[in-house]
Amino acid sequence: MSNIYVIVEHFKGQVEDITFEMMGKAKELGDVTAVLIGAKDLASQLGGASKIICVDDPSLNNFNPEAYCKSVDAVVAAGSPDMVLVGNTSMGMDIAAGLSVSQNMPLVAYATEISSGSVVSQLYGGKMNVESSVSGACVVSVLAGSFPADAGRSDGSPVVEDMAAPDLSGLSVKFRKLIEPEGGDVDITAQEVLVSAGRGIQNEDNVPMVEELAAKLGGAVSCSRPIVDNKWLGKTRQVGKSGLKVKPKLYLALGISGAPEHIEGMKDAELIIACNTDPNAPIFEYAHYGCTADLFDLIPALSGKM
């Protein structure tokens, strides 16, 4: 039976959903070992695994890319997993590729489907899937939301094994602090209606038009990441992987392509309507209704009907 290691992702004393998503999938593929770096007290939440390997040390209290990398590396080197699952998340990105080089194991990233010997990756902003065949042990980094989390939550009583931390003296990277986002004027996670603007709105001057539509619909404006990076709207309006997860009654996406990092934040909205001139935009796979009109025509047309 395959021996699958799942690297546990945790933050502020909580095991993150991605961990349970990976554990659920791993259980279908073989025998699951959860690798828990720091936060040993969280072992009680990992009943879905048959074994837990804990590495704990004061320098692992907060996520530290370098210290976590070294610890995962030591755990993987000491065992002989057939597959190591890591989240394709902000933390996981600091672990997977380094592990691939140090352990000389192939890495397949952006995985949405895994079976023994083959992995499907979602690439090109969600426009193409690529299946890879891998023989031998490998590292797979898994996109959040690919597998149900519930399948990974269960009440087993795994064997817990402590492993001494590797030498973590003389780290180059030191954790200083967490900076919480400033509260915005509007909490987009509490809105029933979100009108969301993407790069398709072209420039800052077009933001008010979207705001007006949102106001007419009794909701607020949210957006994709490039709008925030361009400083056209504040960070508190960003939906997605590095932004907020929203679940409004209506999510109206205007000029958003539907990159996986955006989808992660809005796919559970009750009603998704997308407007995008590109009929192949991935957003249409997640939307309930779609139109390929120009958003600059659709906005006035909608406004005119209210």
Add this chain to the structure above:
Amino acid sequence: MNIVVPIKQVPDLVEELEIDGSGKDLNREWLKNKVNEFDDHALEEALLYKEANGGTVTAIALDSDDIEKALFAAAAKGADKVVKVTGDFGGAVSSHTAAKALADAIQSIGFDIVMTGVQAVDDRDGQIAGLLAGHLGAANVNVVTSVEKDADGLVIHKEYSGGVVAEFETSTPVVLGIQAAKETPRYVPVAKIRKASRGLTIDEIAASGSADAGSEVSRMFKPEGGAGAEMLGDDAEAAATKIMEILTSKGIK
């Protein structure tokens, strides 16, 4: 500080993507390329750092179609040096292959900080930053949104979900996967790029070692479209009418 910024071209997703005859790769004949958007952010953050603290910025790329233009653009924006790694890098190059070739070249140039784009739309076998760091024996932090200098070395911000940011300090050498620069990446008009290209030499370094992905592409396919949206057409008036009906029926408007 010597900052090295690897840049690469990726397919422009505005265009329709086609699969080639092998069924394993994109049809690259008519593909329109553009510089990976996150590389633009990496270069911007490197230039901001240099402008604030001094140092040099070197843009480096593997030899591929149109890469000279991208390197000239980097020079026009303010890179001090541009380097092309020569070798067989046509078509789809795996991240492991690219990282090994880049790491050898970067090692030979010397570096304090490497800033790459955090990811690219085609890095099937992993993000380059972590692979590079592995080869270079340097620490690696990704999803970085700010790099500043202070008395203890570098202060970097890394983004988690929900807009939470972790602050780290680090010594060099270090490899950083940049998500977003502090400022919107600067734009240079074509005329300025043309001007920068005159009399500019692209240094060339021949790729030495090699590495492969360790996995093989067996199939490329378009997503099946899950449940898929019910399409309301491309006429704005008609679509707006239908959308209003849907909203009314759901009690939203």
